[in-house]
Amino acid sequence: MRIDDVTHSEISHCERIVPVDEVLHRTSLSKPTIWRMRKLKQFPEPVSISQGRKGWAESEIDRWIADRLSGMAA
Numbered sequence: 001m002r003i004d005d006v007t008h009s010e011i012s013h014c015e016r017i018v019p020v021d022e023v024l025h026r027t028s029l030s031k032p033t034i035w036r037m038r039k040l041k042q043f044p045e046p047v048s049i050s051q052g053r054k055g056w057a058e059s060e061i062d063r064w065i066a067d068r069l070s071g072m073a074a
Contacts, residue, residue: 017047017055026061 024031037043044064046054 016058017049018058018061019055020046023056023061027065 018026020031020034023029023034027034029037034043038045044056044060046056049055
C-alpha cells in the first residue's frame, strides 16, 4: 500500500516525513540512484511538504528497507 492510498484519518499521529538527507543516510543510496529507481517505480515517491520541499513518509522508507532485508534472507 502506498501512502497515497491511505486516508488522512488512517495515518498514525506518529508518522514522520523524512528529508532527502535522512533517506540517503538510511538507505546508503545516492540522490541519482534514488531518482533513477523512482523513475523505474522501484522506490517510493516523495510527498510535497511545501513549495520546493519534498520528503518521504518514514513508514514507506522503513518498508522499502525491510523488503530489501527480507530479499537478502531468501
